[in-house]
Amino acid sequence: xxxxxxxxxxxxxxxxxxxxxxxxxxxxxxxxxxxxxxxxxxxxxxxxxxxxxxxxxxxxxxxxxxxxxxxxxxxxxxxxxxxxxxxxxxxxxxxxxxxxxxxxxxxxxxxxxxxxxxxxxxxxxxxxxxxxxxxxxxxxxxxxxxxxxxxxxxxxxxxxxxxxxxxxxxxxxxxxxxxxxxxxxxxxxxxxxxxxxxxxxxxxxxxxxxxxxxxxxxxxxxxxxxxxxxxxxxxxxxxxxxxxxxxxxxxx
Numbered sequence: 393x394x395x396x397x398x399x400x401x402x403x404x405x406x407x408x409x410x411x412x413x414x415x416x417x418x419x420x421x422x423x424x425x426x427x428x429x430x431x432x433x434x435x436x437x438x439x440x441x442x443x444x445x446x447x448x449x450x451x452x453x454x455x456x457x458x459x460x461x462x463x464x465x466x467x468x469x470x471x472x473x474x475x476x477x478x479x480x481x482x483x484x485x486x487x488x489x490x491x492x493x494x495x496x497x498x499x500x501x502x503x504x505x506x507x508x509x510x511x512x513x514x515x516x517x518x519x520x521x522x523x524x525x526x527x528x529x530x531x532x533x534x535x536x537x538x539x540x541x542x543x544x545x546x547x548x549x550x551x552x553x554x555x556x557x558x559x560x561x562x563x564x565x566x567x568x569x570x571x572x573x574x575x576x577x578x579x580x581x582x583x584x585x586x587x588x589x590x591x592x593x594x595x596x597x598x599x600x601x602x603x604x605x606x607x608x609x610x611x612x613x614x615x616x617x618x619x620x621x622x623x624x625x626x627x628x629x630x631x632x633x634x635x636x637x638x639x640x641x642x643x644x
Contacts, residue, residue: 407503408475409450410632411523419519426509432499434568438479439490448480448510453500455561457577459493468542468579469554471534472497474561476631477527483507484514484524497573498562530631534624541620547580547588552617554578555598555607560628565607592616 407413412420432438432454439445441461449456455474461467470492473479479502482490513520541550554577558567574585589600597613599606607613614621 407450408452409478409503410476411478411520411527412450412503414523415519419513419516422513423505423509426505427503428505430502430504432496432502434496434499435573436496436499438494438496440493441491442489444489445480445483445487445507447504448478448483448507450478450503450505451475452502453498453561453563454496454502455498455500455558457495457497459495459576461493467493467576469538469577471531471538472554472557472561473531476530476561476628478524480507481524481528481531484510497569497577498558498564498567500562526631526634530627533627537620537624541618542579545618545620547578547584548591549616549618550578551585551588552592552597552613553621555592555605556610556614556617556621557624559607559610560625565610567605567607568603569605570603 412423415423427450430449432449438449438456451474453475455472456479457469458471458473459467460470479494480490510520514524541553545553551574555567558569559565571582571585574589575582578585578588580588589598589605592598592613593600595612595616597607597609597616599608
């Protein structure tokens, strides 16, 4: 918990999270005593399916995957969440437990808050509710596009799309990604993922080494990717422009 003006000012200026940055000064002030900066680790599981949700996370440059799983342990990524939203949305939609597993893909910190504190502010309506609904729409678009992409496009195109989405959320061309992670995210086996990564590397789009992918040519990777990436990115950009261009930041 933060209890001094210097920490308060630092939070006001340091977070990249679009929902927090959109709040009015009064809304932010009500949440601030319960906000806690936390470090996230690569592969950390924030929630497991059907387990209680105790905290909600507002991500900074971190990125997490929402992973759907079968009863026998098979899994595939349904969507990614970064600085544009929050993690633990089930707790604001009438449930006390998580529907899916949520795994940290890119660790770069977050602001954590107790569920009850967010629910209290949520019930007031206002900007928090409005931005949460916009984020929910964005995530639904992404999940729907992922389902379409998995049905129609090649593993290589899906990998390109996914790497670009990760790059946008993490703000870096260097991504720590194991074969296991990639196979979960793409819903494909490891040999298939390896072949897809080698194909993108041979084309000069990425550099692929064990546990790490570096995007060498983002523009060419974008051209190679399927249209699903641009569809999702358009919505991300719209939400970000709503925050940065549609309102004045009273904390600057």
